[in-house]
Amino acid sequence: MKLTGAQIVCESLVKEGVEVIFGILGGVILPLYDTLPQYPQLRHILVRHEQGAAHAAEGYAKATGKVGVCFATSGPGATNLVTGIADACLDSVPLVAITGQVIRPLIGKDAFQEIDITGITLPITKHNYLALDAASLAETIKESFYLARTGRPGPVLIDLPKDVQTSQAEFNYPNKVNLPGYKPTLKGHPAQIKKAARLINEAKQPIILAGRGVNISGAYDELKHLAEEAQIPVVTTLLGISTFPESHALSYGWLGMHGMAYANMAIDAADLVIAIGMRFDDRATGRVSGFAPNAKIIHIDIDPAEIGKNVRVDVPIVGDVKVVLKELNKLITKTEHIDWIGQLDEWRREHPSILIRDCDEILPQYIVRQIYKITKGDAIIVTGVGQHQMWAAQHYFFDKPNSLITSGSLGTMGFELPAAMGAKVGRPDETVWCIAGDGGFQMTLQELATIAKEKIAVKIAVFNNGFLGMVRQWQDLFYGKRYVATHLNCPDFVKIAEAYCIPGLTVKHKKEVTPAIEKAMEEPGPFLINFMVEPEENVYPMVPPGASLAEVMEEPKKGVAKWQRQSTP
C-alpha cells in the first residue's frame, strides 16, 4: 500500500520507538502535522520557540539516552533550531530534527521562507539530508536515527520539502542501514588494551579522568570496577559528573576551570592519566602544554579523531568505553596506592574547595546544598550556563548515574528551562530541578507556557543575582571591576510565573530557603522559586583562562589582573 511522505515519516518514527516530538509548525510542514492525529502514539508537545524544541529534545535525550526528536517549519523555524542543534553536536547528544522545506520546484529560487538549512547546519550536525523523494524517505529516517544514536552520538537533520510530504510511495521500513562510510569501532584493539593494562598495573600515581562517554555507553559498573580493583582515584570532567558516585571514597570531584583544586592538583601530579570517554576540552585541561606534565596518557574514546587532537597520547584505544573497559578490567591486577591516595586526601583536607562560608546573605552555594539535602541527592539537576551552573556542579553531590544535565561544550544560556522540561517528559518519575540563571532564564522563559499547558512538573530555582554573573566575575577579576553591560534589570519572576499559572515565591532571607524548597517539592506541578542571592559572589576555585591546572586560584586575591587574557566565558 502506498503512503504519503508524511505518513512514512510518522510510521518510521513509530518504528524507531519515538514517544514524543517537540516542535512548532508552519506552512511547509503542515502536511506532516496534519498526519500526526493518525498516530496517537506520537505525543507532540507544542513549544513556544524552536530553540526550546531543540533543547527540550536534548534534555529528553540526555535524561533517557534515547534519540530526541524535534520538528520545525522552514526558514525562521529551522534557523531557530540552530543553537540547539549546535549544542547537541558539541555535547554528543542524539537528536533528529525534521524541518519543513519549500516545494522542490521552488528550492534555490529564494522562495518565501526558503533557507538552506542543510547548508547552515552542515558543520553542526553529524550528518544531514535534503529528502528529495518519498520513496527513499524511510531509508533516510532509518539512517538518521542510526547515525544519531550509534558511535559518538550527535544531531541529524532531515530537511523535508512540502511536496515530498504529500507525494506517495511504498512504505518498507528497512531493517538494516547501508552506510559504507560509517562503521564505528566498538571493540578496542587487544594489543592496545594490553599496553594500557601494563601501564595501569605499573603506575604509582594513576588517575582516572571520566567524561560523558562513560555515561553515553552506560559504563558505570565497569568504571567502578576498574577504580576499585586497582585503587585508582577518579576525577571527572564537567560532563562526566555523575558517571562515578561522588560520595565514593575514590571520587575526587571534577577538574578544570571551576573544578576542585585537589582534582586539578591530582591531575598535575599523576604519573598516569586514564582518560575515558572525554575529549580534553580547554576548559577541562587548562593550558594544554601544562596539562598533566608528569603523566603518560591512555585515551579511550569511540571517536578516532579525538585521539591526539588536543593532547599527546601514549596509548590510544578507539572503541566503545563499556566494551573496552570490560576487556581492560580482565587484565588489571589488584593493587593499592596507599601513598598516592593519602596524598590526595591531604590535598583535599588542605584545599577543600567547596566550603561555604557562614553569612546572613543567601549564598547560591547554600541553596544548592539545601536542594541536595531536601532531594536527598535523588533528583535530576538541569542547569543553565554561568556561575549558577558551576555552583550546582560543585555543591550538589551527584551519586546517581546520569543526574546532571548541563550544556558543557557550547555553553548555551537559556538551555536550562527547555532542557529541564524535556528531561521531565523523558523521566516523569524523577524529581527534576531546573537551576536557572536570571540571565539565561530570560532567554527561554516562554517555555513556562509549554510547562503549564502540558503540566510538566519541573521545579525551577532562579538564581537572581541581578547580573550576567559569570561575565561580571571576569570583569571583576580581569577587567578592573568595570561592569560593562552585565547588570540585569530583572522583572518579578514570580509574577511572570503566575501569569503562566505557575505558582512561585520569592526568597529574600536565608531562613526561607529550606521552607521554599520543601514547598516546591510538595507541589504536585511545576513551581518557581526566585532566590535573591548575594549579587557579587564569585565562583572558586578558578583556573584563570590561559593558566595551567596547577595554577588554580582559591581565594579572591588582589592583583590577579596578570591573568588578563583575550578569551570570553
Place this chain on the structure above:
Amino acid sequence: MAATKHALVAMVADKPGVLNRIASLFRRRGFNIESIAVGHSEMPKVSRMTIVVDGATTQVEQVRKQLEKVVDVIKVIDVTGEGTIIRELAIIKVKTTTANRSEIIQIVDIFRANIVDVSSDSVAIEVTGDEEKVNSLYKLLRGFGIIEIARTGVIAMTRGGAGSSMINKKQPKSRTRNKKKE
C-alpha cells in the same frame, strides 16, 4: 612532492553536497589544502579524491581522521611515499615571437610535454608529471612571459598489483586489499 607534503586519497560517495561537506570541514578546522582533484573511481557511485596537504602546516593524521568522520566519506588513505605514482596535468600558455619559438619547442621536448595550440604570438603547452616537473617547466617558461596556467592538482595511486580499491566490502571478489596503513 616536497618531503613534508602528503597525498591523501579519499573514496567518497558520489552524492550531491559531498564536496561541500569536505570543503566546509577544511575551512572550519583551518586545514591548509594545497590541491584537491576529484573524479570517478572504478566503482559505481564512488568518486576518488586526491587531496594534498602540507604536513609542515597541517596535522595530516587529523585531516585524515576528520575526513573519515564525514559519513559520505568511505575511506581515506595517506599514500605518501616511495610506492606512489603522483601526476599532475598543467596547461601553460606562453607568449612567443618568431625569434624564440624554436627555443620553446626545445624545452617542451626535453620535458616530453606537448604543444596543444599555436597562434601567431602564443603557444599552449600541455605537461604531465609530478609537481616538481610541472614547476621546473613553469620556471623555465617564465622568462618568455606566461599568459595563463591551469593545473589540475595532483592525483595519486600506489604502485604494484595491490588493490586499487580501498573499500573492504561489497567489491568484486578478486580484488586484493590494500593492506597498507589499515
